[in-house]
Amino acid sequence: xxxxxxxxxxxxxxxEWHFSPVLVSGGFAFLSGQTxxxxxxxxxxxxxxxxxxxxxxxxxxLAAAGLGFDDVVEMTTYHVDLRRHLAAFITAKDxxxxxxxxxxxxxxxxxxxxxxxxxxxxxxxxxxxxSEKRPV
Numbered sequence: 001x002x003x004x005x006x007x008x009x010x011x012x013x014x015x016e017w018h019f020s021p022v023l024v025s026g027g028f029a030f031l032s033g034q035t036x037x038x039x040x041x042x043x044x045x046x047x048x049x050x051x052x053x054x055x056x057x058x059x060x061x062l063a064a065a066g067l068g069f070d071d072v073v074e075m076t077t078y079h080v081d082l083r084r085h086l087a088a089f090i091t092a093k094d095x096x097x098x099x100x101x102x103x104x105x106x107x108x109x110x111x112x113x114x115x116x117x118x119x120x121x122x123x124x125x126x127x128x129x130x131s132e133k134r135p136v
Contacts, residue, residue, distance in 0.1 A: 001025070007060035009039045022065045027127050029065045033078065033120035034058040035112060043116040047085045051092035054121050059096065062125060071125040072102045078120040082108035085118055 004020040006013055013021050023030045036053035037043050044050040062068055075097070079085065086106070102123070112120050 005029070005061070005065045007057070007064040010057070010061060021061045024065055024127070029062075029067055029071075029125045029127060031058065031061055031123045031125065033122040034061065035114055035117040035120050037114045037117055041114070043114060045116075047118055048088040048092055050118055051085075051089050052095070054119055055092055055096050058121055058123065062123075065125070065127075067125045067127065069096045070098075071128065072097065072123045073126045074103045074124040076105045076107065076122045078107050078109045078112065078122075080109060080111060080118045082106060089119060 003024045004014050005022040005024055007021065010021045013019060019032055020030075021032055021034075023032075034054055034057050035043075036050035036057070038053065044053055059069065062071065077089070079089065112118075
């Protein structure tokens, strides 16, 4: 069984863009790539703020599925000007992604769907069963 989930600001995506911001299937949630694009289509000009926005929107979609950043097991990021902005991206990432760290692949690309966006973050999160205890 599959279920589409979306944070309120992204609830229009399945109808308009024909994809699921979050697709829950079995014990996992698959999150489509999230950029720092605001619901009104604007993007912060400051790279570090844009990266923080992308993680904020990603966090909102995780929360809509009852998950958090601790549930992320794999992360793939797509970067315009990867080497130029990597340090700023890592600063923003480290504010929300903590040990034990998920598997992570960073890939350089020439452009993303919204003009001016510098990163797209895609994750897979493991859904914890109620009976499981999280490690301390």
